[in-house]
Amino acid sequence: MSASTISVPDAASSSVTGRIRSPRIPARLLLLLPAIIYLAVLTQAPFILTLWYSVHKWILDQPDLGRPWVGIENFKYAITQDTVFQQAVLTTLIITVLIIAVSLLLGLGFALLLNRKFFGRGVVRALMIAPFFVMPTVNAVVWKNFFLDPIIGLFDWLLTSLHLARVDFLTSYPKLSIVAIASWQWTPFMMLILLAGLQGMSEEVREAARIDGAAGWAEFRHITLPLLARYIELCILLGTIYVLNLFGEIRVATQGGPGTESTTVPYYVYQTIHDYNDVGSAAALGVLAVVFASLIAAGLLRLLVRTFREGQA
């Protein structure tokens, strides 16, 4: 935690030096403006191009149609008539919330565990992150063929050994299978962030709470959890960005099926381009996905803030 040692509260210092600093701002602007412009162009150009495509009809394998302007037609179709898209939105919501909830809860449990002192903690912690470094596609290949396969998979062997019926997980529970595959990969990441939060907590705060009679669950609920709030926020934000874009796992494990049961928005966007060559519609779906994703992220964060307000009250 090196940076915290040199940080000084912003407000206290800026009032003193503000007067001296202000004349230099033009020079700074000249020096730094290119960086901001570059940032804007680099990150926003693809998005703006996408917006542009989304108001055109553009089908790759029908070049004679040209690229006529269609206004909000692509959006209107997606929202009012495209049932696959509507289902994909729901699937994405379910899968994302489940993956984040499962990996966050497991990650929190494991972080609390690893926050205890025991022999070899450093090595254990380093090894536990291993799943995060397996390529997502390879991870899905391993799960699909060696664990979830209804004939030769490990889970099947466990079930039949226990004299239970065989289950074809990827066909019967495609969404939950995807959740299991992705949660396994994301739990260590959540765990590491939360562990850093736990280790940054001062022992005095806990001590004081314990003297006031908080112990066990109460200490966890009213002291630990609120202090972890910002770390949980970070987990949710980073998790949402990448889990919403989940692609390799679905491509390998279910191809969006059976039917369209595990088709998520990103996968449907991919299909729209790859299988139907429909760039305009895909772009519109992409733009809708951004709106939709920011709503989910905002919703999750708001829920979180409310939970912690109650916790501190």
Add this chain to the structure above:
Amino acid sequence: MSSQSFAAGPGRQRLGQAAVYAAVFLTMAFFMFPFVWMISMALKPAGEVFDFPPSLVPAHPTLHNFQSALNPSFLRYALNSVIVAAATTALTIPVALLSAYSLSRLRFPGRKSIMTIVIITQLLPLAVLVIPMYQILADWHLLNTYVGLVITYLAFTVPVSVWLLRGFLVGLPVELEEAAQIDGSTRIGAFFRIVVPLTAPGIAAAATYVFFLSWQEFLFALSFLSGDMSTLPIGVLSYIGEHTTNWGLLMASSTLVCVPVFVVFFFLQRQFIAGLVQGSVKG
């Protein structure tokens, strides 16, 4: 640092410690299992891969799969991956550092919304970007080149890095730079002598993360590169055939792909986590 909340009494404490070890062991098993399975498969000879019931320990372990995995085309893919990931990291960090620096130092209207917009547009499904990027790269004759792929990667590595680094720079008092300037440093000198060293943990975290993202990226590499120019994620998946798959070879190469990032992380984990958390939680 730690948080033993077990009640007093040596007996209970020892029991608690045993419970912790048991729990740690189970957790390890849970996390490591598919990973260990991958390595176990890589060590099995071809006839053993689909033995039923499945066994974790190979009956006749062999390094044959690893030997055949290290073939010339795999090494070529590895070289491509290293070049692309290293170049992406080397370009992302200066751009992100300068952008983050301007966002934390300049006061202009809309400063906060820039950051929000940059992050929100990261939620765009990457599949949508394949078409515009393909067009741009085709126009500039950059398809199937390192440069083309690196440019594409910058579009999503820079925003995350700006976001991580900004948290560090916000916490850095401007007075430090001003003091250096009074002592005779130029503004740029102050930037390199004060800002860069004090942001080092954040830079290390961002660099690790960017390297990892570009090392694993699949969709763009699949769309913009082919043949000899492919990166490892694409090359490795080519072992999955339509009808037959060389499982031992696939698992051995997959193991080889994740080993470098894992080793790097093993040594950098403390800095990485501290940097990741510090920057973003503060900002």
